Amino acid sequence: MILIGELSLWVALLMAAWSATVSYAGGALRRNDLVSSGVRGLYATFAMISLASVGLWTALLTKDFSLEYVASHISANMPAVYIFTAFWSGQAGSMLFWALILSMYGTIAIATSRSRNRELVPWATGTISAILLFFIATTCFKANPFGRLDFLPVDGRGMNPQLQNPGMAIHPPNLYLGYVATAIPFAFAIAALFSRRLDAEWLGVVRRWTLLSWFFLTIGIILGMWWAYVELGWGGYWAWDPVENSSFLPWLTNTAFLHSIMIQEKRGMLRKWNVVLVVVSFLLAIFGTFITRSGVIESVHSFAQSPVGTWFATFFFLATGITIYLVGTRLQDLEAKVELESMVSREAAFLYNNLVLVGIAFAVLWGTVFPILSEWATGNKITVGPPFFNTVNVPLGLLLLALTGIGPLIAWRRASVSNLKRQFAAPAAFSVVVAAVLFALGMHAVYALVAYALCGFVTGTIVQEFYKGVRARQTIHEESLIPAFVHLVGRNRRRYGGYIVHAGIVMLFAAFAGLAFKTENDVTLKTGETFDVRDPYGHQWRFISQGVSTSNRPDRDVIAVGLEMFRDGKRLGIITSEKRQYLDSQHQTLFQPITQVGIRSTAQLDTYVVLAGVRGNDVAELRVTFNPLVVWVWIGGFVMMIGGLIVMWPQAERRPAQAGYAATIRTPRAEAELPVGV
Amino acid sequence: MTSRREFLTRVATGSAALALGGGATSAAAQQRGAMHDSSIVRDTTNLFAMDQSAAKAVRFPPKPNAKPLLTNAERDELEHKIRCQCGCTLDVFTCRTTDFSCQVSPAMHADVLALVQGGYSAQEIIDGFVSTYGERVLMAPKKSGFNLLAWFTPGVAVIVAGTLIAVWLRRWKNEPAPVAAANMFSTVDATPDELARLDAAVRGDDRE
Numbered sequence: 001m002i003l004i005g006e007l008s009l010w011v012a013l014l015m016a017a018w019s020a021t022v023s024y025a026g027g028a029l030r031r032n033d034l035v036s037s038g039v040r041g042l043y044a045t046f047a048m049i050s051l052a053s054v055g056l057w058t059a060l061l062t063k064d065f066s067l068e069y070v071a072s073h074i075s076a077n078m079p080a081v082y083i084f085t086a087f088w089s090g091q092a093g094s095m096l097f098w099a100l101i102l103s104m105y106g107t108i109a110i111a112t113s114r115s116r117n118r119e120l121v122p123w124a125t126g127t128i129s130a131i132l133l134f135f136i137a138t139t140c141f142k143a144n145p146f147g148r149l150d151f152l153p154v155d156g157r158g159m160n161p162q163l164q165n166p167g168m169a170i171h172p173p174n175l176y177l178g179y180v181a182t183a184i185p186f187a188f189a190i191a192a193l194f195s196r197r198l199d200a201e202w203l204g205v206v207r208r209w210t211l212l213s214w215f216f217l218t219i220g221i222i223l224g225m226w227w228a229y230v231e232l233g234w235g236g237y238w239a240w241d242p243v244e245n246s247s248f249l250p251w252l253t254n255t256a257f258l259h260s261i262m263i264q265e266k267r268g269m270l271r272k273w274n275v276v277l278v279v280v281s282f283l284l285a286i287f288g289t290f291i292t293r294s295g296v297i298e299s300v301h302s303f304a305q306s307p308v309g310t311w312f313a314t315f316f317f318l319a320t321g322i323t324i325y326l327v328g329t330r331l332q333d334l335e336a337k338v339e340l341e342s343m344v345s346r347e348a349a350f351l352y353n354n355l356v357l358v359g360i361a362f363a364v365l366w367g368t369v370f371p372i373l374s375e376w377a378t379g380n381k382i383t384v385g386p387p388f389f390n391t392v393n394v395p396l397g398l399l400l401l402a403l404t405g406i407g408p409l410i411a412w413r414r415a416s417v418s419n420l421k422r423q424f425a426a427p428a429a430f431s432v433v434v435a436a437v438l439f440a441l442g443m444h445a446v447y448a449l450v451a452y453a454l455c456g457f458v459t460g461t462i463v464q465e466f467y468k469g470v471r472a473r474q475t476i477h478e479e480s481l482i483p484a485f486v487h488l489v490g491r492n493r494r495r496y497g498g499y500i501v502h503a504g505i506v507m508l509f510a511a512f513a514g515l516a517f518k519t520e521n522d523v524t525l526k527t528g529e530t531f532d533v534r535d536p537y538g539h540q541w542r543f544i545s546q547g548v549s550t551s552n553r554p555d556r557d558v559i560a561v562g563l564e565m566f567r568d569g570k571r572l573g574i575i576t577s578e579k580r581q582y583l584d585s586q587h588q589t590l591f592q593p594i595t596q597v598g599i600r601s602t603a604q605l606d607t608y609v610v611l612a613g614v615r616g617n618d619v620a621e622l623r624v625t626f627n628p629l630v631v632w633v634w635i636g637g638f639v640m641m642i643g644g645l646i647v648m649w650p651q652a653e654r655r656p657a658q659a660g661y662a663a664t665i666r667t668p669r670a671e672a673e674l675p676v677g678v
Numbered sequence: 679m680t681s682r683r684e685f686l687t688r689v690a691t692g693s694a695a696l697a698l699g700g701g702a703t704s705a706a707a708q709q710r711g712a713m714h715d716s717s718i719v720r721d722t723t724n725l726f727a728m729d730q731s732a733a734k735a736v737r738f739p740p741k742p743n744a745k746p747l748l749t750n751a752e753r754d755e756l757e758h759k760i761r762c763q764c765g766c767t768l769d770v771f772t773c774r775t776t777d778f779s780c781q782v783s784p785a786m787h788a789d790v791l792a793l794v795q796g797g798y799s800a801q802e803i804i805d806g807f808v809s810t811y812g813e814r815v816l817m818a819p820k821k822s823g824f825n826l827l828a829w830f831t832p833g834v835a836v837i838v839a840g841t842l843i844a845v846w847l848r849r850w851k852n853e854p855a856p857v858a859a860a861n862m863f864s865t866v867d868a869t870p871d872e873l874a875r876l877d878a879a880v881r882g883d884d885r886e
Contacts, residue, residue, distance in 0.1 A: 234768055234776045241767060351843050355836065363832035370819075370828045378824045383761050385769075385817035392832050522754065522775055579778060593779050613778035623775035 002064060005055010006146040012048035012099070013136045015041050020129035027122030027194065035122040039110055042125050045132055046103035053100045056093060056145050060086055065153045069093060069145040075158035075584070077555070082159055085169040089159060091308065092145035094172065099135040101180040106132065109184045109209065116201050123191030124184075131183050134315050142308045160591050161556075161582045167227040171220055175247055178217030179285040182250055184209040185257075186282030189275045193326040196333040198271055206278060207261050208648075213281070214254040215644040221247050222637030233595035233610045235520065235625045237633060240389040245368045246288025249361050253281040256357035259350050259407070267347065272331050273354070279323045284361070286316045291368070349407040356400045363392045398450055401509050404502050405458035408465065408495075427460025451513035455506050462499045462506075469496070493646050500643030507636030514605075514629030521625070525563075527618040535567075535605060535626045542566040543609075546574065548618050557581045561611050561620040565600070575600055577611040577622070606630045732763035733785035736810045737792060744797030756800050757790055760807055761817050769817050 019041030026034030056069070060083050065071040073086045073093070088097040106128035114121055139145070162168070185206040192198045224244065225237035238244060257277040263270050290312035367384045374382050409423040434456030435449055443449060466485070469492075473484040489496040517536040525531060527547035534540055546562035559579045565572040578596035581589055598609035608625040615621065748756065757771035764782035766773050770790070774783035786807075793803045807815045819825035 232776070234772045239767065348843075348847055351847075352840065355839055355843060359832065359836035359839070362835060366832055367828065371814075374819070374824060374828070380824070381812055381814040382819040382825065383814045383817060384819060384828060385761065385767075387759070387818035388828065391818075392829070396832075396836065520754070520771075520775070522750075522771075595776065610776055611778075612775045621775075621778075 001058040002055050002067070002146070005052045005058065008048040008051035008055065009096070009136065009140060009144075009146065012045050012052060012103075013133070013140050015045040015048055016129050016133040016136050019045060020126050020133050023122045023126030023129060027126060035125070038122065038125045038129070039114065042103070042110060042129055042132075043107050045129065045136075046107040049096070049100050049103045049136070053087070053096060056096060057084070057087060059146075060084070063156070065156050066148055067145070068147045068149050071149060071153050071156045073156065073159060075156045078158060078164070081169065082164050085173075086159060088172050088176065089163060090145075092139065092143035092147070094176065095135060095139040095143050095308070096145055097173070098176055098180060099132060099139060101176055102128070102132055102135060102183055105180060105184050105209075106187075109187075109205065113201070113205050117188075117191075117205065119195045119197045120188060120191040120202065123194040124187040127187035127190045128183065131187070134311075138308050138311045142311055155584070158584070158590060161580065162231050162594050165227055165231055167223045167230070171223040171227055173220075174216050174223060175220030178213050178215070178220050179247075179250065179289070181209055181213030181216060182254070182278075182282040182285045185213070185278040189278040190323070190326060192275060193330045196330060198275070200265075203261065203265060206274075207258070210254050210257050210261075210278065210281070211644070211648050214251065214258060215641070215648060217247065217251045217254065218637065218640050218644060221251060222634065222640075225637075226634055229630070230597060230599065231594075233597045235518075235608055235610070235623070235627065236515075237630070240364075240367070240386045242291050242368050243288070245364050245389075246284070246291050249284040249288060249365055250281045252357050252361040252364070253277050253284060256354045256361075257281065259357075260354050263347050263350050269347070270351075275331065276327065277354075277358075279327065283316065283320055283323065284365075286312065286319060290316050346407060346410045349403060349410050353400070353403045353407055356396055356403060360393055360396045360400070363396065364389065367392065394447055397509070397512075398447070398454060401451070401454040401458060401505070404505060405454070405461045408499065408502070409461050423461075423464075426464055427457050430460035431457035445516050448513045448516045451509055455510045455513075458502060458506050462503050465499055466496070489646060493649055497643045497646030497649075500646060501640050502643075504636040504638070504640030504643055507632045507639060511629045511632035511636060514632070515627070517628050519626045520623060523622045523624055524615075525561075525620050525622060531624065533624065535607075536628050537604060539567050540569075541607075542569075543575075543624060545620060548614050548620050554583075556583055559611070559614055560596075561614075561622065563598075563609060563622075565607070572600070575607065575609050577609045579611055579614075601631050603631060604628065732765070733782045734810050736786075736789040736806045738796060738798065738806060740796035741798070744795065746794050747797060747799050748794050752800065753790060753794055756803060757787065759804065759817050760786065760790070761815055762786060763811065763815065 019038045021038075022034045022041065023038030026032070026036075026038055058064075059067050059070050060074060061080070063070065063074065063076055063083075069090060069092050070086075073090045074083050078086075086093065088094045106125075110121060110125050110128070113124075117124070188202060188206050188209075192202055221244075224247070228234075228239070229237040257274060260270050260274055260277065264274055290309060367388050370384050371382055374380050405427060406424075409427075410420070431453045435453035438449060438452055443452075466488070469488045470481065470484045473479055473488050474481070477484070477487070479487065489500075519533075519536055521531070521533055523531045523543075525543070525545035527545055529545050531543045531545075532540065533543075543563040543565055546564060548559060548561050551558045551560070557580070560576055561578075562574045562576045565575050575598040576596075577598040579593050580596060581593045582591055584590050595610055598607075600607040606625075606627040608627050610623045610625075611620060612623055613621040754771050757774075758769045760770045762768050762770050762773035762780065762783040763786070764773065764780045766777065766780065766783075768776065768783075770783045770786045773780055774787050777783070789807075790803060793806060798806070804816070813819065819828055821829050
């Protein structure tokens with residue numbers, strides 16, 4: 001099976017090359033036989049890559065240490081689940097995994113839209129196959145997971161224990177699923193540019209796949225944050241690391257697109273801009289991979305650097321060049337026919353939403369690459385770290401939060417004063433109340449106050465929308481509360497799913513603003529010594545060291561410290577932090593020692609204890625951190641995921657009707673007088 | 679085909695070197711060196727490639743009659759602005775309170791302590807670190823010279839683009855509707871009310 005897998009990989013390379021060539025040729029020569037052959041070539045590529053993947057999984061699960069990839073990434077005593085996930089834990093495997101997802105996505109995208117997008121299919125198939133060709137070629141020539149050792153090691157090197165974490169098992173595949181999904185809209189955008197066609201069908205395909213990409217990137221990013229928070233022990237979840245940034249960039253442009261696409265659907269505007277957003281998302285995903293794999297920028301993830309960086313750089317610049325050429329020469333053909341009418345309308349709010357999202361993406365990209373720019377221009381090596389990103393992005397983030405509230409409520413085309421008053425009175429009042437209460441409770445940090453006031457405002461708008469919707473249904477259909485709510489969301493999944501995503505965003509912002517009140521304490525405690533401290537809410541905490549203990553497990557040596565915790569005199573139990581040194585079967589140390597953080601989570605705040613070091617037998621050096629509201633990051637992420645699922649859930653055959661309607665009927669008065677959201 | 683010798687070399691330059699009897703410091707230094715060797719594929723073995731020899735002394739003689747100018751909290755705040763040089767990408771405070779295998783952040787911390795004791799101000803301490811390590815020792819670039827580009831480009835870009843959008847919107851507002859659009863509207867033979875109902879019917883959004 002392993003051999004079949006290896007051979008399949010090479011066949012897949014040929015298939016992808018064939019599919020790319022004949023698809024483009026079929027598109028250019030308008031020959032259906034070539035197009036069909038190209039599409040079948042893509043399907044065959046998927047089949048071959050699947051076989052290759054089964055081959056690699058077989059090698060991993062049968063622990064065939066004669067394969068270098070297997071010997072390098074697993075050991076005989078690892079849990080089966082991590083042996084399975086070792087498929088994507090290394091360079092070569094993740095390249096194959098990438099090809100597997102792309103060929104699967106490509107097959108689904110082409111198979112489902114083949115009958116409806118005849119003009120686009122050859123170009124889209126060709127583009128998907130060309131991207132696949134690059135990934136498969138890189139896998140074959142630069143990072144082949146089937147490379148063999150000329151001897152048989154007794155055991156493999158195993159997996160870094162920090163990666164043996166449920167979050168880490170699913171964080172990379174989610175990110176890959178998100179990254180790779182940007183390739184499908186990209187392929188269709190390139191197809192639109194080649195064929196000079198952009199219609200409602202195009203919109204449907206591109207929107208669906210962008211949504212899928214957004215969905216998986218959201219999960220991937222949140223899981224990555226969670227993993228960093230619980231495993232790495234530095235007390236935060238986002239460090240503006242170049243690799244974190246590069247997962248955030250396509251997320252931002254995807255988000256921008258998912259908003260501006262609504263303007264294209266409703267008003268036929270912003271076509272060109274949308275095409276640009278789609279191609280930029282994909283190029284940013286490739287750029288992110290290039291950063292991860294090349295090590296050009298110093299990053300905590302630079303463990304993954306390798307020679308494929310050069311390949312990615314070449315591919316990135318080639319793809320960018322071709323895209324710029326196509327956009328430059330053909331974008332004019334996608335001219336919009338209707339233009340904006342009012343400064344105060346939802347279109348304008350969405351334009352500014354796009355501006356801010358793309359602005360944040362630009363700021364993040366700029367900060368990420370600026371060290372290279374600086375060294376190149378002045379020879380001065382600098383670090384662009386979290387203080388920079390926070391300073392630059394906080395105002396933009398707050399602006400975005402404000403627009404999250406304004407956008408959905410303001411009317412299309414031209415908002416009237418009465419519309420504004422009716423929609424914004426209650427949320428604005430609620431926002432003022434939130435700010436006033438927090439101020440009275442002693443919160444005087446300006447940014448945080450603004451953030452919470454805006455969180456209040458957006459929450460107000462969301463609640464108001466649900467309230468109005470449910471009330472309307474109750475009145476019209478005489479439904480009781482729960483069925484009215486379920487039908488409301490079920491019949492308007494995009495709209496109310498979107499609001500649920502916004503609710504998740506509000507939770508995230510509330511959690512981010514909470515970080516302003518984080519307190520850290522550097523403590524040294526002997527057995528029995530106490531440490532008294534106030535948390536950001538003013539509660540009095542007491543920690544009593546229970547002493548340092550060491551223990552030896554078969555696979556690790558552990559140094560642990562336990563602290564008995566009291567809050568306002570009430571005992572809360574014992575919180576423990578450990579340092580672990582993993583060992584192999586010969587009791588030799590494996591990898592670097594790792595931290596096991598002690599975390600006590602509540603809705604209000606996390607108590608986060610890290611054993612930083614031990615002096616003598618019983619002196620523990622600790623960091624005790626109070627992290628307000630962190631748990632809302634995970635809850636907010638979950639809520640966003642649910643909202644995303646609701647938006648994505650297929651809504652039978654209604655979408656084409658909707659898109660068709662939006663494309664043909666436009667009238668200045670009708671929509672302006674309609675209640676918002678129509 | 680990878681030979682035994684090559685494979686073992688790779689293992690030895692990874693953190694598993696500890697298992698082969700290499701001392702922590704030399705193994706880590708080896709790892710760091712190996713990071714830049716493009717012939718080696720490194721994967722999950724090396725989450726934090728540390729260079730334990732990266733610490734340099736930042737020591738100045740204490741000022742006459744020196745008294746510490748910084749409280750402990752202010753000192754910790756200052757350490758948040760200085761980057762640990764072990765390769766972890768964290769600041770000195772966070773690294774030294776997180777990672778007990780790092781020898782660089784404690785050394786840098788010791789320098790900060792000595793300078794605080796020697797009566798140096800926060801700015802003087804930062805300047806001292808910059809003169810020894812270069813500007814990359816700061817977590818964020820100074821707001822001067824070429825770096826101003828880093829700090830102000832995003833804001834300026836957003837403001838300029840925002841203004842352009844506003845101007846564009848105003849222009850469209852003041853200009854008569856384009857002919858194409860006007861034609862399109864005129865093809866719709868319905869009152870606003872009828873269109874509203876049509877809209878609701880098509881969307882199945884019959885609550886309003």
